Amino acid sequence: MNISKKLTLADLAKLANVSTATVSRALNNNPLIKQQTRERINALAKEHNFSLNAAASRLRTQKTNVVAVILNIIDETEQSITDPFLLKVVGDLNKALNQAGFELLLSNSAMARDDWARYFIDGRRADGIIVVGQAKNDAKVRQTAARHVPLVVWGDPHSSAGYVIVGSNNQLGGFTATHHLLNSGCQKVLFLGDPEHAEMSERYRGYRQAIAEAKLEYDETLTLSIDITSTAAYEAISAHIISRGLTFDGIFACSDMVALGAMKALKERYINIPNEVAIIGFDDIALAELMHPALSTIKQDTAAAAEHIVAQLLAQLNGDAAESVMMDVKLIPRMSTRQPPTEYR
């Protein structure tokens, strides 16, 4: 333990022969204080390894400079904490928040069981809340939003839910992915994901739309509703092939992790990718291009998203208007799908 008791602002004031007010202002670089004094005090602070007591500041100012980030995952079975995509988002949020002078308090929905607004905002643990994922049930999110608390959600911006959402154009992404498969020769494209899940349902909408526009008949046996995990995907594809045979020649997986699970099921049966079955994912996680064959996918720009999220949160903290942001997605064609005929570009 530290030998000497922690230095307080008052101690430092005594050392500098000024009042606590002056020290406080000097440390906060308040121009009210003569520059020379400021420098003197800052030097003294550094010399004595002084640091402000954040608890005291927060109590006095009613500001924490902390943002709570909640990973909204129902439980271990659903899209899990191990999904690199989610964690990439957290990393990017961390960076964006720090840049804006905030710290990141990490939670998941399992932990912050109570009323989020009450716990984090009323409890003065954070100034604002960022929720990652709308999941299948946004009741908690709505409840939080109803408290009119600074809040931004990473989710699907199509869903106008009474709170600010930043997210990709999932519907377009789903359309693009499916269209890419159809355009490169697939006839029977399977959807692998969870149509009940907010973001995934939009991707599913895009899938249906692409099929409809291609004047193909929709085959409901080709919609496989699963948890957003690679193991669920692996099992679903395996089971489908066993029970119904290879009734498809393309897979649109609603996330890269899901795609990886599906690929494993295919490879085990020596089904050629992309010639027998083409497959495309969603997210563009780092691993996508490391697969063999490299996984085609729809890229979401998480770094840009994180910046938008923080910007929208800051707006709310400043009392300004904030609005949902829909981000473009981008087709990244790799080896797991065939190339469309050149006449189509």
Added chain:
Amino acid sequence: MNISKKLTLADLAKLANVSTATVSRALNNNPLIKQQTRERINALAKEHNFSLNAAASRLRTQKTNVVAVILNIIDETEQSITDPFLLKVVGDLNKALNQAGFELLLSNSAMARDDWARYFIDGRRADGIIVVGQAKNDAKVRQTAARHVPLVVWGDPHSSAGYVIVGSNNQLGGFTATHHLLNSGCQKVLFLGDPEHAEMSERYRGYRQAIAEAKLEYDETLTLSIDITSTAAYEAISAHIISRGLTFDGIFACSDMVALGAMKALKERYINIPNEVAIIGFDDIALAELMHPALSTIKQDTAAAAEHIVAQLLAQLNGDAAESVMMDVKLIPRMSTRQPPTEYR
């Protein structure tokens, strides 16, 4: 914004016709207060959606119930924030901390540039610090430890560095991995990793030891020193094959991510895994078994590790003695390596 001003403990006391002392004690379930009173007050608190002001509590008690978790990664080029393993550790830490009643404040070394002890502990932002990764340079960690601040590091427990370390037996892991390769017929095993990096250097030691014990000659051209990323691995293996040819029949990759990069390089050249080149990784990330062929690896039990880390931190917070913990690792043989002859078990 909230219409009514935030309720304080004093307000609640007035409503309940008792003193603030009583309310405070009741809410903290202090048995000094008659159970009946406690229940009455708790009900009232719930009814009015009351929540304690954490800033005030922290100021008064000098305890935050927060632990800072620092991802100690030098920069983007080194083992990056996208490594699922690191993030799995964070997830498990989050769970273990919550279980113990702590919240998790996330930082990375790039952000918390200053003196960690000063910023987090003196600044009363957290009660303790957990550092994930010793990286190649533990100067910051040593500096923090010198402050005698509650601190636990995820790293290599062999390095007795004057601070508490929880980590796997990396040296044994490296030995086991290499031995597994040699035992299943490999003659020339390549090491892919960074012998300068704390944990990796121990794995490297194990590698060297296994080779020595097998009475094989050490070939220094088979030690490839790279950043701990899959792209670096991909490039290194590709470059090696181009310049020197396929001079190895086994790879011990110092992490699963590194292994994945190497596998891609092999697959692109249609080099059969495991028959021409067997490969084993380290960590056992979720993806390992989704690879094709499924990746053999050395499993680190991150959930158990997280619990040990938290336990050691709690010990320090309670003023008890804390000690480094070395965790067992486990060989997970999969399809990327051949089976050892049965007479060897």
Added chain:
DNA sequence: AAATAAATTGCAAACGATTACATTTTTACA
């Protein structure tokens, strides 16, 4: 029923910063 012990509750002083307002010092100007 009085006296003592035990169980509850209240009083008021912290915790360490920030900031409106008051005061002092310095500068500018006539």
Added chain:
DNA sequence: TGTAAAAATGTAATCGTTTGCAATTTATTT
């Protein structure tokens, strides 16, 4: 040189809890 304005600093209240100690109420014992 005197005075007003501007700049710099200080005073003291405040943020909302927790907790040592005192005071009160209730239970127990003789």
